Amino acid sequence: MTADQGDLSMDIHLKKLYEKLLASYVKTSKEDHLYNAQQLSKWFMEKRIPPDEVVNAHVRTMKSLFPDLPAEVKASFDLLLEMMIGYGIAYREREKLMNRQRELENEIEVAVGMQQTLLPSKTPSLEGVDIGVISVAANQMSGDYYNFVDHGVGSIGIAISDIIGKGIPAALCMSMIKYAMDRLGTQPLSPAEVLKDLNIVVERNVDPSMFITMVYGVYDSRNHQFRYATAGHEPGLFYRAAEQDFLDLKTRGLVLGVSRDAEYPEDTISLQPHDAIVLFSDGVTECRVNGEFIERETLKQLIQGYIHMPAQEAVEAIHQKLYEMTNYKIRDDQTILILKRIG
């Protein structure tokens, strides 16, 4: 027996149950029958039996139980059945939409899985440096992107990027950025070169109202210098352990994708042991606490409370704290990256 035939016999069985219940109820008016009817209606709905078929079963039963029903009552059944046809169509339509929704959800689930593969599977290890990163989507798909490029000569490139908008369009754009970066390989390019190259790719390939912000930095473990350039990205922080303060990183370059000949000036900072670079996406600086945007000062104090921890633990704790402060509502994708000099 096929599944369809199985369903069909189950439908017939349920309708038979209803007919029996109805036949008994019209004679006895027992209250427990009403409870049984409630239970039966749940099974009907589980089996997706449309409302017009229920009325049809009802009418058929009444006619066979009472062959001498007044003609007026019989006529009224015709009207009722006619009325129910529209409900039946609406019910089937809803079924179709629910199936379609399930399909879409499955597709998105696959896309979410694919998007995960666009992000690096692990943080690189570099001597004398501790790196931690967390990236959490507001919805299923994220517009935040980060990447590491291991130059293999004691330096690594680090990118954090925020793609305009959220959801699927942002995710599609993210794959473009990933492959544009991949094609640059592991050659030790300067931040200015990387951003100039990506700017041209974005400018050529995206909708005019689409843009991407990015900070790209190169950390050299031989001299502990961090050289960086930004493309309109939320300024990161430089934590100085000796002074226990935060300096804002500079933001001197234009967002990617607006002007083909944009230049990306570089800045360099030197890290002492226990100093750290903190980079994030605008989902962090634009999160709202009690309806107000979080103050940058508040954010610095918050980060300071965790900066002594190992980098990965610190980013997770900072994210968790922000999550609590925003009342467990993340409106935008959040990415936090900490790079700390340990030796």
Added chain:
Amino acid sequence: MNLVIHEKIEKENRIAISVEGEVDVYTAPQLREKLLPLCQGGSQITVNLSKVTYIDSTGLGVLIGAYKAQRATSGKLVLTGMNARLNRLFKITNLNQIMDIEDQAGGGQL
């Protein structure tokens, strides 16, 4: 929250628009539908943002789209009345370096 957009044609090819409310992922399409069709034939469009309380990256994208369209047709897009928060956004993105921004209030802003 709703977005209210007023449009005033001052002279031929000179259009003033004022925007009121939050420009975010939900309301940005409204702004796009209003603004982009005006960006043609070398028009000069002034967008007053003094009643905009918040603009997110999607809203910023609409203004960038309009800027690019105006640049392509030798038109002009002028933004006025930006509050401190908007000024900061344009400074971080460095869009203030390339877009025409007029300080309507005449100082007192970042």
